Every structure is written in structure tokens, then in C-alpha cells.
Amino acid sequence: MVPDPKQTPDVVLVTGAAGGIGQALVLGFEAAGWRVVSVDRLPMARTDHVQADIGDLVDPESAEHQELVDRLRAATGGRCKAVVANAAHQVVKPAAALDASDWRTTLDVNLLSPFWLAMAFADELERNRGSVLAISSIHEKLTKPGFVAYATSKAALSGLVRAMAVELGARLRVNAICPAAIATPMLKAGFDGQPEALAALEAFHPVGRLGDPAEVARVAVFVCSDAAGFMNGSCLALDGGIGARLHDPV
Ligand SMILES: NC(=O)c1ccc[n+]([C@@H]2O[C@H](COP(=O)([O-])OP(=O)(O)OC[C@H]3O[C@@H](n4cnc5c(N)ncnc54)[C@H](O)[C@@H]3O)[C@@H](O)[C@H]2O)c1
Structure with a gap:
């Protein structure tokens, strides 16, 4: 029997799903008809949620790796059509203080x-x-003091995307989205009581505003759809034009 696509929707696995962009990714993919398996170390009030530390994946010989992979595979049920690696750890401190x-x-x-x-x-x-x-992030290419570890990781992540796209391209596509400042609740909270600083950051983006988490989700849904079938190894800037800005004082 041919499966009814409505009964067996494509599955996307989204890490960091409890975060500002992650929640928008969940909503965006669901709105586009996907079943979302969310992953986060934090709990989420949804059925298809795997609460786990994705750091457990880094030793493929370990029991933790196998256990987490088994849980994730059980959750996607063989229907996984997209893996969105969204979770991130951001350390902001001077290079001399990094441990x-x-x-x-x-x-x-x-x-x-x-x-x-x-x-x-x-x-x-x-x-x-x-x-x-x-x-990924605009920090894959453009960064500022205090971001040495984070920016290095994002540069490497974009490199990983290109290298995997070349090697695995005949089997699956691998891409990245590189946002500049996205107005998540956490980012906005960081500007509490400093409306001038927030306005300056908005104005510095040529579009005159920050990005919206839903805008990241809309691009993500497109990149993961069959309509983007020739897109492979792309690191897409989603930055309101700030990545094109020359920083001369004029
Ligand atoms: N917000 C921005 O302005 C912005 C800009 C550029 C890129 N990004 C990227 O977008 C992505 C999402 O960022 P965000 O702003 O939503 O961040 P966020 O901090 O709101 O969300 C990150 C989520 O990842 C989860 N997480 C972190 N470590 C984890 C682990 N070891 N195991 C499982 N879950 C873990 C956290 O619990 C959190 O829910 C990140 O990759 C970030 O680098 C964000």
C-alpha cells in the first residue's frame, strides 16, 4: 500500500530546539507539514522530544553515543529527511581567560x-x-573581541559543511545558514535597560533591524526541501547585509 503522506510526514530532527531560534525552527517546520523531533538538554512540553546532551555524541565508541543514537533513531522511525544542527555553546571572554x-x-x-x-x-x-x-553564524567569517572560541568553532563548522558536501553529496546534501544578530528573547534581554545600544545594533545592519527567528526558520525549511535539491555545500548569509558593510568611518 502506498503510504499516505499526511499519515507519514517527513521528519526533521532539530537540536537546541528549546532555544530562541530552535523554538522558531520547530514551529516553522511544523507549519510546513514536517514532524519535528526536538532535541535539547532542557525539557520541552512536546511528545516528540528527546532530552539529552548532544555532547554525548562525540565519542562514537562510547555507550553514551550508542544510547543517544538509538533514542534518536527510535524517535525518527526511519523517516528522517533533515537533521538541523542548531544547538550551540557560546563562550564570551578574552582569549587569555579561555580554559x-x-x-x-x-x-x-x-x-x-x-x-x-x-x-x-x-x-x-x-x-x-x-x-x-x-x-552556523556570521562569526564563521566576521567576529569581534571575546569570541575566539565561538568564532573558531563556527568557522570550522562551515568548513565541515563544505567538506561533507563534497564527500557525501551523492548521498545527501549538507548546507549551513549563517545568521547575524537574531532578535531572540535572550538577545533582547541582554539589552535590557540599554535601548540606545539595541538601536545602534539595529541601525548597523543595512536593513535597519535585527533578524527574526521565524526568518531563520523559513530559510531552513526551504533549504531542507526538495525545491533546494541543487543546493549543497552552501553557507548562506542571513545577515541583513551587515556582512557586506565596509567599516570605514564615513
Ligand atoms: N541568536 C543569534 O543572534 C544568533 C546569531 C547567529 C547564529 N546563531 C546560532 O543559532 C543557533 C541557535 O542560537 P540561539 O540564539 O537560539 O541560542 P539559545 O542559547 O537560545 O539556544 C541554544 C539551545 O541549545 C541547547 N543546547 C546547548 N548545548 C546543548 C547540548 N550540549 N545538548 C543539548 N542541547 C544543548 C540549549 O539548551 C538551548 O536551548 C546557534 O547555533 C547559534 O550559534 C544565533
Whole structure:
């Protein structure tokens, strides 16, 4: 019997789903008819949620890795058509203050977990003509003081996307979205009591505002759809034009 597509929708696995952009990704994919398996170390009030630390994926020989992969595979039920690696760890401190744990957690969560997650789902994604989408950042190329570990991890994540796209392109697509400042509740909270600073940040983006989490979700849904079937190895800027801005004082 031919499965009814409405009964067996495509599944997207979204990490970091409890965060500002993650929640928008969940809503955006659901609105587009996907079944979403959310993953976060925080609980979420939804049935298809796997509460877990994706750092457990980084040693493929470990029991933790296998246990988490088994839980994720059970949740997607063979229908996974997209893995969205969205979770991230952001350390903001001077380079001289970074310690070994800052580096380890940053690289584990932002770089290595996406790799092992993609590899764990490569066969399932290939069967479903699917793709991996990494939520990278404008920090893959442009950064500022205090962001050495985070920016390095995002540059490496974009490199990983291109390298995997070249090697795995015949099996599955691999892409990234690189947002500039997105107006998540947490970002806005960071500007509490400083409306001038928030206005300056908005004005510095050529579009005159910050991005909306729903805008990230809309692009993500498109990149993971069959309509984007020739898109592979792309690191898409989603930055209101700030990445094109020359910083000369004129
Ligand atoms: N908000 C922005 O302005 C912005 C800009 C550019 C890129 N990004 C990227 O977008 C993505 C989402 O960012 P956000 O602003 O929603 O961040 P956020 O901090 O609101 O959400 C991140 C989520 O990831 C989860 N998480 C972190 N480590 C985890 C782990 N080890 N295991 C499981 N879950 C874990 C957190 O619990 C949280 O729910 C990140 O990759 C970030 O680098 C954000």
C-alpha cells in the first residue's frame, strides 16, 4: 500500500530546539507539514522530544553515543529527511581567560556533535533523499573581541559543511545558514535597560533591524526541501547585509 503522506510526514530532527531560534525552527517546520523531533538538554512540553546532551555524541565508541543514537533513531522511525544542527555553546571572554573546558565544550557542541549526528543519520537521510543543515553564524567569517572560541568553532563548522558536501553529496546534501544578530528573547534581554545600544545594533545592519527567528526558520525549511535539491555545500548569509558593510568611518 502506498503510504499516505499526511499519515507519514517527513521528519526533521532539530537540536537546541528549546532555544530562541530552535523554538522558531520547530514551529516553522511544523507549519510546513514536517514532524519535528526536538532535541535539547532542557525539557520541552512536546511528545516528540528527546532530552539529552548532544555532547554525548562525540565519542562514537562510547555507550553514551550508542544510547543517544538509538533514542534518536527510535524517535525518527526511519523517516528522517533533515537533521538541523542548531544547538550551540557560546563562550564570551578574552582569549587569555579561555580554559580547556571552554574549548572542549565549544568544539564538542558546535562542531563535533553535528559531525557525529550527521554520520549517525547518513544512511537514513540517503534513503529519504534528505540533508543536513547546520546553523552556523556570521562569526564563521566576521567576529569581534571575546569570541575566539565561538568564532573558531563556527568557522570550522562551515568548513565541515563544505567538506561533507563534497564527500557525501551523492548521498545527501549538507548546507549551513549563517545568521547575524537574531532578535531572540535572550538577545533582547541582554539589552535590557540599554535601548540606545539595541538601536545602534539595529541601525548597523543595512536593513535597519535585527533578524527574526521565524526568518531563520523559513530559510531552513526551504533549504531542507526538495525545491533546494541543487543546493549543497552552501553557507548562506542571513545577515541583513551587515556582512557586506565596509567599516570605514564615513
Ligand atoms: N541568536 C543569534 O543572534 C544568533 C546569531 C547567529 C547564529 N546563531 C546560532 O543559532 C543557533 C541557535 O542560537 P540561539 O540564539 O537560539 O541560542 P539559545 O542559547 O537560545 O539556544 C541554544 C539551545 O541549545 C541547547 N543546547 C546547548 N548545548 C546543548 C547540548 N550540549 N545538548 C543539548 N542541547 C544543548 C540549549 O539548551 C538551548 O536551548 C546557534 O547555533 C547559534 O550559534 C544565533
